[in-house]
Amino acid sequence: MFDRIARVYDRMNSVMTVGMHHRWRQRAADLAQVRSGDRVLDVATGTGDLAIELERRTGPGGVVGMDFAEAMLDIARSKAPAVTFEQGNALELSYPDHSFDAATVGFGARNFSDLGRGLAEMTRVVRPGGRVVVLEITTPQRPPLSWFFRMWFDRIVPGLGRVAGDSDAYTYLPSSVRRFPGPKELGGELVAAGLTDVRWVLTAGGIIAIHSGTVPG
Numbered sequence: 001m002f003d004r005i006a007r008v009y010d011r012m013n014s015v016m017t018v019g020m021h022h023r024w025r026q027r028a029a030d031l032a033q034v035r036s037g038d039r040v041l042d043v044a045t046g047t048g049d050l051a052i053e054l055e056r057r058t059g060p061g062g063v064v065g066m067d068f069a070e071a072m073l074d075i076a077r078s079k080a081p082a083v084t085f086e087q088g089n090a091l092e093l094s095y096p097d098h099s100f101d102a103a104t105v106g107f108g109a110r111n112f113s114d115l116g117r118g119l120a121e122m123t124r125v126v127r128p129g130g131r132v133v134v135l136e137i138t139t140p141q142r143p144p145l146s147w148f149f150r151m152w153f154d155r156i157v158p159g160l161g162r163v164a165g166d167s168d169a170y171t172y173l174p175s176s177v178r179r180f181p182g183p184k185e186l187g188g189e190l191v192a193a194g195l196t197d198v199r200w201v202l203t204a205g206g207i208i209a210i211h212s213g214t215v216p217g
């Protein structure tokens, strides 16, 4: 599906979030607490926007972005030649234990067929003291935002997807958000993956959750 929508993915992100997704990625990159010279892995990197944000902090050559959709990676490569983009499976990362200073995932965890395993893999490849960050859409519980959210995701987003030429993909998006654990449950998944100091911030009126944790040791 992501190979199919790669060409329209960035434009749809900008339209659906009214350009706000860049600000959310900046906050996620801040929470990864990376510095110049660090090595960071961006899992399910897609067209690479979070990896690019991280590379602004590490400097050239510090970031690896991985994903299994080659068409998404092709676009990422054309945007950021200084980032290494590699094909792979987030549930079976091909990197040694403790080989990164931080690992991030932006709007990708919701697509993992096994969330616990994806988070455990991210935790495994980060050194003790390093950070794991998950940026995701979440379902606001309280009106009026919950009403707005339902209208936006159930009606407007699939309509925009139809205009962009792939209504299936943009019908899948709201259903994948609905299936995904809420902020507290996701916090529990990070703890179960072995992370400590687990916290989350909600932004955009409670539509976006950014979870973070530290690898113990």
Ligand SMILES: C[S@@+](CC[C@H](N)C(=O)[O-])C[C@H]1O[C@@H](n2cnc3c(N)ncnc32)[C@H](O)[C@@H]1O
Binding pocket: 002, 043, 044, 045, 046, 047, 048, 049, 050, 066, 067, 068, 069, 072, 088, 089, 090, 091, 105, 106, 107, 108, 111, 112, 113
């Ligand atoms: C909604 S896109 C997010 C892309 C990007 N991280 C962003 O912030 O825009 C989800 C991405 O997750 C990738 N993905 C889902 N499951 C994966 C897995 N098990 N291994 C690697 N990539 C995966 C998809 O190929 C897709 O590019």
